[in-house]
Amino acid sequence: MGSTPGTSGRPETSGVGRRDLIKRAAALGIISVPTMGFLSACASGGGGDNDKAKTVKKTKNNPFGVAKDNDLDVFIFKGGYGDAYAKAWEASFEKKYGGSVAHSGEQDVTGKLQPRFNKGNPPDVVDDSGSKKMKLDTLHKEGHLTDLTQLLDAPSIDDPSKKIRDIMLPGTIEQGTFGGKFHALFYVYATWGLWYSNKLFKKHGWKVPKTWDEMLDIMKDAKSKGIGGLAHQGKYPYYMNIVIMDLIAKTGGMDAVKAIDNLDKKAFVGNPAAERAIEAVYEIVEKGLLMPGTNSLEHTEAQTKWNEYKAVFIPSGSWLENEQAKQTPDDFEMTFLPLPLLPDSKMKLHALRTGADEPFIVPSKAKNVAGGLEFLRRMLSKEGATAFAKEASSLSVIGPEYVDKSVQLRPGIKTALAAVDACPVDERFNFRYSEWYGELDVAIQNATGELMAKRITPKKWLERCQAAVDKEAEKNPDTKRK
Amino acid sequence: MHRKKYPFIAGFLVLPVGLYVLLVIWPYLQTISYSFTDWSGASQNFNFVGLDNYKDLANDDVFIKALQHNALLLVLVPTLTILLSLFFAFMVNVGGRGGAGGVSGVKGSAFYRVIFFFPQVLSIAILAILFKAVYRGDDSGLINGTLQAVGLGDKSNPTEWLNDPDLVLWCIVFVMVWAGAGFYMVLFSAAMQSIPKDIYEAALLDGAGRFQTFFRVTLPLLWETIQTAWVFLAILSMDAFLLISTLTSQDFGGGPDHSSEVISTYLMRNFQTYSKSGYACAMGVVMLLLTLIVSIVTLRLSRRDRIEF
Structure with missing residues (x-):
């Protein structure tokens, strides 16, 4: 440090100096590069017909003509x-x-x-x-x-x-x-909703809630016993949106589902079902019924705490039991529950979100x-x-x-399948907006994250979601669901 | 003689310059050209859209927010890291007193040197996992758990460090400074050790205290090293991607609700989640320009006469 090599007395060579050489080499590089043909190589290059696998004659047993020994x-x-x-x-x-x-x-x-x-x-x-x-x-x-x-x-x-x-x-x-x-084979038949431990229910003498208020009562009782009412995978508001969106759907019926998927001008603001549902969800936040700290947890962290009986309910899909297989105690009795109802709901209690999941292409x-x-x-x-x-x-x-018949499904998934069976096919619903409109999905998730952390009001939540819907509608004048 | 020297030197340069052009310059040029298209990132079909992407950037609230966060990091991270590591380096090398007129570090300085360098040995991925546990928002988090154990934390309402818009960026700054200070301490130590001891001894004889020695002797003689450190840290703050994307919420990080969004996280979300790759490339170009400007400005503004010793 501090010494200056340039003045150390080494004689400067004449002719092409070091710097000139570098300059020339660099210039050469800059000139030669663009001539290679812009955008035709690297990131979006290649393509064309690579050697396709051979096929054989199509038969009834081999309808696509798959030849042997292809990778x-x-x-x-x-x-x-x-x-x-x-x-x-x-x-x-x-x-x-x-x-x-x-x-x-x-x-x-x-x-x-x-x-x-x-x-x-x-x-x-x-x-x-x-x-x-x-x-x-x-x-x-x-x-x-x-x-x-x-x-x-x-x-x-x-x-x-x-x-x-x-x-x-x-x-x-x-x-x-x-x-x-x-174009896409959605392979898994999935359902979404709330989950609880039946063991915990029996221990505290709780009955399976049919209405939102009954559910809140259980949460309040749990809170008094030092258990969180609702855990959710806060780092990913996707999960909490299962609760919010399903409650909107069950309160307002298929019209409410279509209003959101169709980017309606009254999808959120001016939609009584959405307004009532979000107020009801916010009650959980306002009354302090969330598991402490749950808003910032990873999905596995929140689910594991729920497995440790630190919370009564958690939202998720039918993969939950498989995902938590190692963390779930043997006597946990994982049980699925379609969302409880608000008064005067358009859908029945057994209505639930089902759909094909995991697209294979x-x-x-x-x-x-x-x-x-x-x-x-x-x-x-x-x-x-x-x-x-x-x-x-x-x-x-x-x-x-x-x-x-030799395959025994796990007990939790069986309760979910029973719930699906109990719901007539035409009363099962599903949202499509998250697949169709990625940015809208992110906007609603962010609003939900803020609501759960008590940083915005339900009214503001509705406004933010509506604004996101309107923005999306502007970009896509022809909506997809008729 | 001259004619032979030219191909000889060029021979040495072909490989490094070629690699540099292929792996650095060429991707830059590609990114710049994609930034004028509506490329989706999934195929070779795209249209030329002129400056539309850049116009959209100027009106994108999230992007503006991300820029502001980058600016904040740009000021805080280098300043705090350099101050802290300078202090450590000074104490470890020349801060000690005692001995017969010798200039040395504080007691146990060899030990401190190793301890402070530890974070540098950890990869960012490990850092992220470590600090995920430190900042965890419930009672299992290291900070919250400790606070609650000593009766300071609110059990029913714990601090959700990484889910609090007012805290999340500070949490990130802390990790960056914590992880960087050790390395720059070693860098500054090396520089300090090349300062001749007689200068310090002369200062001591003249009755200079620690404070004066530092500001009158050490700092001026270290200026070039600090300048380099500043540029490195500034470039690091322009990126910060890996740390933010693993620690915070949202796809590729930046949450909650964009409160820790930086250009790189928003760029990745546009590139992959939203399939707006052309738009993302425009962000990349803006990032490149800003990094260049910051480096040049830093080097110009801090230029001083070189002190020779």
């Missing part, structure tokens, strides 16, 4: 359901068709796949789920999704007289349809499209559904009759 590349979102089920499918596929099946189980779907889609080198099957999923909407617009209608019309493996489309539960095809064509630029389609067809078989029930303890969109 298959499967990418699975490793979230609440894990990825053990996919490994079982892959092993079965390998056994039948030879070749090797490459498996990736990841959480950061976009981070891993965006570059591959850009390069035109995507996997053959993608489970595009989780908070880092690639937006199906975008993939569809860019022509990245294979038309899966051929899958719907293919014969079922277990009973070739039936088509695949006839064995799927209602709503699955609608959910996976983009621009009039079926076959990228149109994949090497082995036929193999990908066949992989999906095999997922929709007795063998596929049984493996999924066994490894992920959840049901697929072909329903419980395709699951082998």
Whole structure:
């Protein structure tokens, strides 16, 4: 430090000095780079026809003409359901068709796949789920999704007289349809709502609440005993929005659901159902019935505290039990509960949010499209559904009759399935806005985070959500749900 | 002689310059050109939209907020880190008194030197996990748990450090300073050790105290090192992505409700979650320009005559 090499007495060489040389070299680089053709290389380059996998003649048993010994590349979102089920499918596929099946189980779907889609080198099957999923909407617009209608019309493996489309539960095809064509197979049949420990209920003599007020009474009683009323996965307001949105739906009926999905001018402000629902939810905050600190917890942290009986209720979907398998005590008696009702609700108590979840796609630029389609067809078989029930303890969109009787589902998921059974098909509902309008979803989540932390009022929540809806409507003049 | 030297030196430069162009300059140029398109990030189809992305940026409230947060980090992180590490370095090297006229650090300085350098050994991912546990919002958090154990915390209403718009950015600043101070202490120590001891001895003979020695001798002689440190820390504050995205809420961090949003977190959300990659590239370009401006301004403003010894 402090010494100055330039003056140390070394003689300067004449001719081309050091600095000049660097300048010239740099200039050379700058000139040569743009001539390589802008934007044609790197980030969005590549593409073209890479060697596609061979196919053979299509037959009834092999409707997509899958040739033997082709490799298959499967990418699975490793979230609440894990990825053990996919490994079982892959092993079965390998056994039948030879070749090797490459498996990736990841959480950061976009981070891993965006570059591959850009390069035109995507996997053959993608489970595009989780908070880092690639937006199906975008993939569809860019022509990245294979038309899966051929899958719907293919014969079922277990009973070739039936088509695949006839064995799927209602709503699955609608959910996976983009621009009039079926592009995504939402594989998991999921339901959303509140969960509680029946052991805790029995211990304190609580009865299953039918109305919002009965639920608040339980929470108040719990609070007096040092237990939080409601835990929620505060770092991800997605979960609390299950409670808020479902309460809006049950209070205002399908009209309220459609108003939000359709970006109505009165989706939130001026919608009595939304106004009543958010006031009711805010009561939990105002009366201090939240589990202390829950607003800032990770989903696993909050769920684990709930497993430790630190809170009565928690919102989540049907994957909760599988996700918490290691943290749940044996005698916990995890039980599902559709949202309790406000007075004069349009929907009945048993109404609940169900839907197909976990979209599987076959990228149109994949090497082995036929193999990908066949992989999906095999997922929709007795063998596929049984493996999924066994490894992920959840049901697929072909329903419980395709699951082998030897597989015992976990007790919690059974209560959720019973609740689904108790609800007639036309009273099940689902929201679509979060899938269609990513920015609207984030805006509503942020507003919910603020509301739960008591930083904004219910009135302000409604205004913020409405403003986000209006902003989205401006960008999308033609709304999607008619 | 000259003719032979030219290809000889160029031969050495081909590889490093080539790599630099391919891995640094080329992505920059690509980003700049994408920033004029409506690229979705998922395919090779896009349209040229001129300056639209930049116009939108100027009207984007969240982006403006992110800029302000970056500016705050830019002022706080380098200032606090440098002050703290200078203090540590001074105490560890020349702050001690006693001995027969010798200049040395405080007692146990070798021990402190190792301890303060510890955070530098940890990767940011580990730092994030560590501080997640420290700041956790319920009674299981290190701070909240400790506060409650000594009867200071409110059990039913604990401080949700990372979910409080007034605290979250300060929590981030603390981690950045905590993690950086050790490294810069070592950097400044090395610089201090190259200052000849006789200067200090002369100052001591003249009756200079710790305070005077520091401001009249150490600081002027360290100026160049501090300048370098400032530029490094400023660049670090312009980014701060990994820490914020792992510690705070929202996709890619920046929560709650954008209160710890910085350009890099908002950029990533636009690039991936919203599929507005062209728009995100425009943010990247703004970030590049700001980083360049900050570096140049810092180096210009702090230019002083070099003291030779």
